[in-house]
Amino acid sequence: MSRYTGPVCRLCRREGQKLYLKGDKCYTDKCPMSKRNYIPGQHGRSRKKLTEYGLQLREKQKVRRFYGIQESQMRKYFDMADKMHGITGENLLKLLELRMDNVVYRMGFASSRAEARQLVTHGHFTVNGKKVDVPSSILKVGDEIEVKSRSKNSPKFKELIENHRGSTVSWLDVSPEEMKGKIIAEPSREDIDIPVEEHLIVELYSK
Template sequence: MTEKCAIERRSYPPGQHGQGRQRTTDYSVQLREKQKLRRIYGLQERQFRGVFQRAERRTGVTGEILLSLLESRLDNVVYRLGFAVSRKQARQLVGHGHVSVNGRKVDIPSQVLKTGDVIEVRPGSREITTVLSALDAVDSRGVPAWLELDRTAFRGTVKATPTKQDAAVPVNEQLVVELYSR
């Protein structure tokens, strides 16, 4: 940033009351964590609430199940395998029908994958420049241990169910659970 940048010059919000006391309530901290998680995975509120309700119905730690469900979504797996440079791009690839799961064309980004599912870029879509450039960049980002990538065949396999450690997102999921438990 340059020296003219307002954020660099002043670390407080603009206006008459910008330097006033900043109060952070428990609710605001919880809401910020939820919004952060929503934005990371690119979900609308209604979609996110549906994923949370599914996680809540399962037995176990709700926060960890929530992260596992979010990581298991098809758009996220396409991103993690390196077929796209962002989750948004992965969502678009899936939505436009460039991806198949277990040999069947799928265009629903929210599909939750299970262990053993095979994800591949369809043969007609393997020449797309965004897919090729994303696969070249996958070495720097790496592929998670719960996924297996075969670059030459444009294919990936889900080896295991993702855990909280596999998600590696800077979010306290327990605060999200507390927010929805109000």
């Protein structure tokens, strides 16, 4: 399945809530969700009550769109989470949080996960001193992420640091001035601020 390349604001409208896919624009009055808070399309205003399967599907799609992953990747992460100790739904969200692109976004070095994915792909970051350009790489506790020396003087990163909002999660230790951070703990469910009922995803994939 190819990656979605249409207007991402339609995805937010489809899920009925902000997914914060456009970075700073999502925090302004220009956000389409503020003007057209209904499903896109001809029959968007006439919402119907969802079935049990529909509710499960929407939760799964919501998570996919939050993290910008494809269905095949989602299924792979679920299989990994199912084999881990603990609660499968929480394990799934932890794996997604530890993706390289999400960690960069959580550190405040990108305005959105999509931008973080692009920056990682272009080779602007290192992990433990080695270049990592695969956004889907799963990191672990103790890994140190840093902007490459050559990239630190680029206008893009200077702008990001000037407008740095700081990390909002307790499992990351971030130093904006040095443009680096470290994973100091596994993300807990309380740290994952995505409004999703992960048990519905487990029920969907367990059928």
